[in-house]
Every structure is written in structure tokens, then in C-alpha cells.
Amino acid sequence: MGERVRVLVVDDSPTTRAMLREALALDGDIEVVGEANGGREAVEQALTLHPDVVLMDVRMPEGDGVAAARRIVAEYPRTKVVALTWSDDPGTVRDMLAAGAIGYVVKGGTIDELAGAIRRARSGEPELDERVLPAAMDDLRRLLEEETGRREEAERLARAKEEFVQVLSHELRTPLTVISGALHMLRRSGVRPEEEPLLESATRRTAELEFLVEGLELLGAVPVLAGVADPAAAVRNAAERLGAAPDGTDVPAQAWPNLPQRAVDRVAYELLSNALRHGRRPVEVSARLTDGRGVLVVRDAGGWEASGEHYGAFYQGDMSGTRSKGGFGLGLFMASRLCEAFGGSLEIRAEGGRTVAEASFEVGPR
Numbered sequence: 001m002g003e004r005v006r007v008l009v010v011d012d013s014p015t016t017r018a019m020l021r022e023a024l025a026l027d028g029d030i031e032v033v034g035e036a037n038g039g040r041e042a043v044e045q046a047l048t049l050h051p052d053v054v055l056m057d058v059r060m061p062e063g064d065g066v067a068a069a070r071r072i073v074a075e076y077p078r079t080k081v082v083a084l085t086w087s088d089d090p091g092t093v094r095d096m097l098a099a100g101a102i103g104y105v106v107k108g109g110t111i112d113e114l115a116g117a118i119r120r121a122r123s124g125e126p127e128l129d130e131r132v133l134p135a136a137m138d139d140l141r142r143l144l145e146e147e148t149g150r151r152e153e154a155e156r157l158a159r160a161k162e163e164f165v166q167v168l169s170h171e172l173r174t175p176l177t178v179i180s181g182a183l184h185m186l187r188r189s190g191v192r193p194e195e196e197p198l199l200e201s202a203t204r205r206t207a208e209l210e211f212l213v214e215g216l217e218l219l220g221a222v223p224v225l226a227g228v229a230d231p232a233a234a235v236r237n238a239a240e241r242l243g244a245a246p247d248g249t250d251v252p253a254q255a256w257p258n259l260p261q262r263a264v265d266r267v268a269y270e271l272l273s274n275a276l277r278h279g280r281r282p283v284e285v286s287a288r289l290t291d292g293r294g295v296l297v298v299r300d301a302g303g304w305e306a307s308g309e310h311y312g313a314f315y316q317g318d319m320s321g322t323r324s325k326g327g328f329g330l331g332l333f334m335a336s337r338l339c340e341a342f343g344g345s346l347e348i349r350a351e352g353g354r355t356v357a358e359a360s361f362e363v364g365p366r
Contacts, residue, residue, distance in 0.1 A: 008051040012060040039068030073100030231287040234268035247282035270335040275300040
């Protein structure tokens with residue numbers, strides 16, 4: 001015979017507790033190690049006795065059985081709770097199971113049935129009395145229907161979001177192309193010296209907006225993007241666009257399959273731009289391919305980290321100084337979403353006085 005199942009009996013009726021203790025004592029596999037007359041005492045006894053199974057009445061004056069079950073399951077996860085009650089009300093069944101009870105037995109059955117439910121609970125097997133199965137199945141059916149509806153709604157919203165991004169980027173692209181063309185035409189035709197700074201500023205800001213639109217187009221195109229990325233090429237492209245190089249690189253030429261080069265290019269640019277413009281040198285870049293994930297890391301001497309809310313779409317702090325006085329805007333937000341779109345993530349943390357921006361992607365079949 002194996003180790004006996006240690007049981008705590010919880011019921012507000014002393015007579016019921018005595019009957020259960022005597023009946024369960026006839027089963028050589030079960031040992032009643034304690035009793036409680038209410039939910040509050042049940043929690044205290046569970047703390048002291050560490051039973052394998054708590055046999056819990058549901059409705060008791062001195063502390064509700066549902067609340068007690070929820071607390072016991074949360075604080076002592078190795079202890080299993082089996083509800084033993086006269087009630088087969090669907091709401092009561094639902095509440096007890098939601099609280100974490102692994103079994104639900106309606107009083108009136110045989111002691112052998114109860115003992116079997118206790119033994120199965122100790123081994124982690126759920127037990128539902130056949131009298132409550134119809135209500136439980138109705139609940140399961142309803143939950144599945146609700147989940148199907150939520151999934152369909154999420155898919156509809158995702159499609160609407162993609163369409164919105166595509167339309168927005170298209171509507172922005174057209175006027176920006178016109179503005180850019182007009183500015184270049186003005187430059188060719190010549191302007192007065194005092195107007196040159198204004199023209200230079202307008203041209204630069206227009207180019208920045210065009211690059212932003214490219215990022216939006218990239219996000220909108222994620223579902224159909226494919227290819228093989230090379231992180232070394234991505235770092236070179238980013239440095240060339242920024243007109244500034246990192247102080248050190250450890251980025252071998254690698255093939256990151258099923259990952260588009262454009263996505264890695266954009267993430268590399270945003271990370272390197274963030275470090276060069278708002279961090280402190282030296283700036284170092286490394287990359288590795290491990291366990292089916294491509295990881296790109298940019299380190300600088302800024303010692304700044306991003307908390308969760310910084311990844312909101314429109315979080316923007318004062319970037320005129322160092323990052324210790326600000327956050328970041330749409331660029332790193334887009335980078336984080338690109339990482340997520342390809343099964344990875346973007347993390348920015350402080351580590352030994354340095355800022356570490358780590359972008360990961362899932363590579364290979366998805």
C-alpha cells in the first residue's frame with residue numbers, strides 16, 4: 001500500500017464531520033488529519049497541517065467555502081480541494097470550480113465514490129459528480145462559444161488594423177511625395193541665402209516623415225513578408241543611413257531564414273539610432289543565432305532602461321538631452337512591434353551602467 005492520502009474535513013456541522021471521519025477511516029488509503037467548521041478555520045488548518053486534500057463544504061456561516069478554496073489553492077498549490085455539498089446548483093458548481101476545486105461531489109453518494117474522488121484528487125485527476133455534469137457541460141459549451149466569438153472579433157480587428165495602416169501610409173505617401181518634389185525643385189531653382197536654412201530643415205523633416213511612412217508600410221505588410229535576413233547587412237545599412245558607425249561590432253554574416261531583411265534592417269536602424277543619438281559612446285553591436293532565435297543587441301554607456309509603459313504607441317519624452325530625462329517615440333515602438341510580429345520581443349534594460357537594447361526574432365518555420 002502506498003502513502004495514505006491526508007485529508008482535512010471542512011463542514012459547519014459537527015455531526016457531518018464525525019460521520020465523514022468515521023466513514024473515511026474505514027478506507028486504509030485515507031487518513032483524516034484534521035477538521036474545520038468553516039472557511040476561515042479551513043485556511044488556518046491547511047497552513048498548519050498541509051493536507052493532500054481538503055474536503056470542503058461550500059456554504060458555511062463561518063467563512064464561505066468558495067473563498068476558502070480560492071485562498072488554499074493560491075497559497076498551497078500542492079493541496080487539492082474537493083467540494084462536498086448538497087448543492088448541485090450550476091452557479092455554485094461554477095463558483096467552486098473557478099475557485100480552483102479539482103473535484104465536485106454531491107452528498108448522498110456512497111463512501112466508496114467519495115473515497116475514489118479523494119484518491120483521484122491527490123493524483124491530480126478531476127472528479128465531477130454525474131449530477132453536476134450537465135451544468136458543467138453547458139458552462140463549457142458557453143465558454144467555447146464566447147471564446148470563438150472573441151477570436152473572430154480579434155481577427156476582424158486585426159484585419160481592420162492592417163487595412164487602416166495600409167490606407168494611412170498610402171494617404172501620407174502621396175502628399176509627402178508632392179512636398180518632397182516641390183522642395184527639390186525649389187533647391188534646383190535657387191533660393192536666397194537667408195531662406196536656405198528653412199529649405200534645408202523642411203527637406204530633412206520631409207525625409208524623416210517619408211522614412212516613418214516606410215515603417216508604417218512595413219508593419220502593414222508583415223503578414224506577406226518573407227525572405228532570409230543577414231544581421232551584418234542590417235547593421236551596415238543602419239550605419240550608412242545614420243552616417244555614423246558603432247564603436248565596435250561582433251555581427252557575423254549569418255542567414256536568418258524566414259525573416260525578411262527589411263524587418264531586421266528597420267529594427268537595427270531604430271536600435272542603433274537610439275544609442276547614437278540619445279545614448280553615450282562607446283556603442284557596440286552584436287548578434288547571435290541560438291535555439292531558433294536571432295538576437296540583435298546594441299549597447300551604449302547611457303545606463304537607461306525602459307519600463308513597460310514606454311512601449312505605448314505614442315509615448316514620447318524630452319529627447320533633447322540624454323535618455324535619463326526622457327523616453328522614446330514611434331521608432332522603437334515600431335521596432336518592438338516588428339519583433340513581436342516575428343515571434344520575438346524588444347527589451348531595453350540597464351546592465352552594469354550600460355543601456356542594453358536586445359531585439360529577438362523567431363527564425364525558421366513559423
